[in-house]
Amino acid sequence: MAGPYGRGRIMEHKAILSTLRERFDCLTAAYRCFLTGSCPSQSAADVAGVIFSGVCGLVPGENRECAPVEYCRDNSVKLTCISVTLVEKITSSLTSQSLPPAVALYCVEILRVLFEDMDLMSQLVHQFQAKDQIISHLAAKCVSMRVFYHLHKYSTVSPVWKQKCVEGFHSSPPGIELDACLWSLTEVLKKLLKGAHQEILGKLLAAFDSSLSALCSKFLPEERKEVMQCLVDFTRNRHWGTTFCLLLDLLEVLTASSLICGTGVCLKSQRITYIHSSALLTIISCSSEYFIKKRALLLLKRAVLQKAGEDWALGEVLFPGLKYEHFNSDMSMLAQSVLTAVAANWLQSVQVECASFFGGTRHTRGDEGQKPDCVMLRAVSLLLLKSMELHIQTAAGAAEAESAKEVYGYLQSLWGFLRQYSVQLTEVTHLCCWVSWLFGEQDDDMFEAAKALLSIFLNHRLCSRLDDLAVLEAACASGCNPHCHFLLMLQSISFDHSILLDFLISTESCFLEYFVRYLKYLRADWQGFTAACGRISVSDCHLSLQQSLSASCGGDMFALTYKGEPDRVEFSACVQPTDVISPVEMIRLAAGFRLVEYGSSDESDPENMEVSQDEPGASVSKKSRFRAVDVKQGIDGPPIPIRQKQYESSNVTEKRPETSLQLLQSEQTSSPNMAPQSGQVTCETSARAILCLSELREVVTRLQTKKLFPYNPSSLLKLLAQVENCSQQSHLSHFSK
Incomplete structure (x- = not known):
């Protein structure tokens, strides 16, 4: 008991x-x-x-x-x-x-x-x-x-909470208490951003401006030696990795808040990502924790793309058109930090591990080893490409020519970095293929890369003293020929205009901006486009580029090789198909194949579509990053200068929908029993591309007539018609000879 x-x-x-x-x-x-x-x-x-x-x-x-x-x-x-x-x-x-x-x-x-x-x-x-x-x-x-x-x-800040967070930012070491303060402030800012409470947001940020600046000066000092010492000191604390990742989350929210403030006052704490970009680059190259490297790199990528907060914004409108006072200088600072680091061999210190999956890492067949982390490769590539684009935009006068040379040097550094981690890219001699290889699974990143490369190419073309043919050859050698990028993109979607229509309507990528800029260049350089068609063979056009490269990365089905001339791309299959389909028949099949049938749009309910047909500047939606009025400005703006014969487009009229089909049929029947020659292959590639654009123009016109297109596409349709007119004149000139 x-x-x-x-x-x-x-x-x-x-x-x-x-x-x-x-x-x-x-x-x-x-x-x-x-x-x-x-x-x-x-x-x-x-x-x-x-x-x-x-x-x-x-x-x-x-x-x-x-x-x-x-x-x-x-x-x-x-x-x-x-x-x-x-x-x-x-x-x-x-x-x-x-x-x-x-x-x-x-x-x-x-x-x-x-x-x-x-x-x-x-x-x-x-x-x-x-x-x-x-x-x-x-x-x-x-x-x-x-x-x-x-x-x-x-509209008031809790004094108890504010005092706790300020004290934590000033004095707390990496650990649970500082983690709670960082997470709490980040969560409050996210809620304010989603609700578009700009006035309240400004008051809250002003209350923490000095303490946040002090915190980031402690974790991200300006001098490289101090950053290295901080890494040594902090890594002795087992909580450092978690605390630093929470700090990066907060920096992304602060960066997003700087983009929504418009022309208002932007505090120093909202610009930390740009101001301390050099320290972040050092963290990426020197940190012992891979997840920290990756998280910091993604932050810089989103900052340079102006997409901070895209993961948690949930489709909300975060960014107006007007920017704060220091925006251009901050973006220039970020770009210069990246280019300075690359010039100092920063790329050689960037670690890229094997791609991770649920259950660990996956090995590929053969001797290729493990597939690299393409998220890191894409982030590094976009960070550098956008930095180069920003750099050439800010270069002026005599510095432009020197800037163009520097940019091509940075491209060579990028190719060297990518070749370290890709057997497939090592085997490719036509570098224009790398965009589709690397970005094929991410449309938004692919169009950002293509748009940046187009800007880089146009700048080099303007500054160089080479003729147009030499410029295009140099562009292919550096992987930035815009014609090749566009054709390879079309080939990757099997020349299906319905997918282009999806891209045009979507607000998740910059395709509309890229498409307009490229079409404007295309109408001025049709000979360059024809030359690019000759480089890209469609003898196996039923295999899209993306499928071929994906198979090459994952197994042994297809390989991207070169036959004969080094600048001519062909797809050779290790396993030969039993039924061989001629390129001409493939074009016929492509003309009748649609992933989405828009001919049945009569059954769509126009009352469910928020359409403004009367206003020429009506935007896709409030979220759109590129409005229809910008399309019109881009088309009606100054023409791209070119050193070859120009085609007059002042009296371009709408061609009948049958124009491109008639041209295609005439090409198909001109030599029905002859084996495809290089010139015929060029015509086939060009015809497929123009047929795709023609069908896109037709379906957009039909949707516009029925008031089902989400913005006014009149300027875009005009540009597409001008491209078709260039194609028709080129073919008439060819047949007249």
């Missing part, structure tokens, strides 16, 4: 368990009531008291000498978690206004008692430093929701 002392301990234990059970029952009942839209049987003050006691259950320093910790600690942790979660749930429901009026009043009273009478905020921010990381994170979530609710309702 237990003695008096033993019986006393047992009774005390039972009393504590009973109290914990009663608290659990009270909180569980309250939670269920809120879910069902009813009020608990207890008063708001009673529920608030239970919540407060649960939140304070594990506050460091509380006297627990008399409590049987070995029995109740786990239950106490659970009680704290459910208490904090319930407060977050109540606050979230009030913010979203999803509760019935009576229940909402009940919840408002609970929060009033907790935060005004009991000062729960002080207890919650104190839990930021709890040793249990789950409790610390739940407290940060709860505080963030409360701060956002208070900001949304009263």
Whole structure:
């Protein structure tokens, strides 16, 4: 039998368990009531008291000498978690206004008692430093929701939360407490950005501007030696990786906030990514943690593409057309930091590991080893390409020619970097293929790369003293011939105009901007386009470039090789098909094959389409990054100078839809029994491309007539008609000879 002392301990234990059970029952009942839209049987003050006691259950320093910790600690942790979660749930429901009026009043009273009478905020921010990381994170979530609710309702910042975060940014080392402060501020800023609360956002950022600048100066000092020393110091702390990634998350939110402020005042903390870009590049090359390298690189990629926040924006409109005062100088600073680092062999220090999958890494067949991390390769490539594009845009006068030479040097450095990690690219001699190889699975990145390379090419063409043929040959040698990029893109989608239509309508990529700029150049350089068609063989056009390269990367089905001339691309199959289809028949099949049938658009419901047909500048949507009015400006702007014979387009009229088909048929019937020669292959490639553009013009015209196109495409249609006219004149000139 237990003695008096033993019986006393047992009774005390039972009393504590009973109290914990009663608290659990009270909180569980309250939670269920809120879910069902009813009020608990207890008063708001009673529920608030239970919540407060649960939140304070594990506050460091509380006297627990008399409590049987070995029995109740786990239950106490659970009680704290459910208490904090319930407060977050109540606050979230009030913010979203999803509760019935009576229940909402009940919840408002609970929060009033907790935060005004009991000062729960002080207890919650104190839990930021709890040793249990789950409790610390739940407290940060709860505080963030409360701060956002208070900001949304009263437009004031919680002084207790602000003081805690400021102190943490100034003095806390990497660890749980600083992590909670970083995550909490990041979450509040995200909510404000999604809700477009610009005025409130400005007040909040002003409150943390100096402390955030001090924090980033500590983690991202300006001097390379100091960055290296910080890496040594911080890596001794096991929490450093987590803290730094949370800091990078915050930097992305700050960068996104700088883009939405428009012409308003932009604080220093919102420009940290640009100001400390050199330190971030050093982190990428010198950090021992691969996930930190990758996260920092993706931040810089999104900054240079002006896509910060794209992962969590959920389609919301974040970025207006007007930029803040220092935007151009900040982008120039970022670009210059990248180019300076590349000139100092930064690419050679960038680590690219094997692609990871669920369950580890995947080995490819043969002797190719493991597939590289294409996310890293794409990020490095886009960061450098966009930096080069920005660099040539800011170069002026006598510096332009020298800038063009530098840019081609950077391209050679990029090719060397990519060849280190790609057996397929090592075997390719026509470098224009690398865009489709690397970006084939990411349309948005592919068009960003193509647009940047088009700008680089046009700048080099303008600054060089070479004739047009020599310029195009040099472009192919450097992998930036825009004609090759466009043709390879068309080949990768099997010359299907319906996919181009999807790209035109989508707001997720810059295809419209790229397409307009390329078509404007195409109408001025038809001979260059014809020459590119000769380089790219369609003898195996039923195999798209993307399929061929994907198969080459993953197995041994197809390989990209070169036959005869070094600048002529052909696809050779290791496994020969049993049924050989001629290129002419493939063109016929392509003309009748559609992935999407837009001929049935009569059945579409125009009432469900937000269309503005009357206004020529109507945009695709509020999210569109490139408006129809910009298309018109781009087409009607100054023509691209060219040193060869120009085609007059001032009196271009709409051609009949049969024009390109008639030309194609005439090519097909001109020599029906002859084997395809190089000139015939060139005509076939050109005919397929023009047929695709012609069909695109027809379907866009039909949708415009039925008021089903999301913006006014008149200027785009005019440009497509001009390209068709160039094609017709070229063919008439060819036949006249």
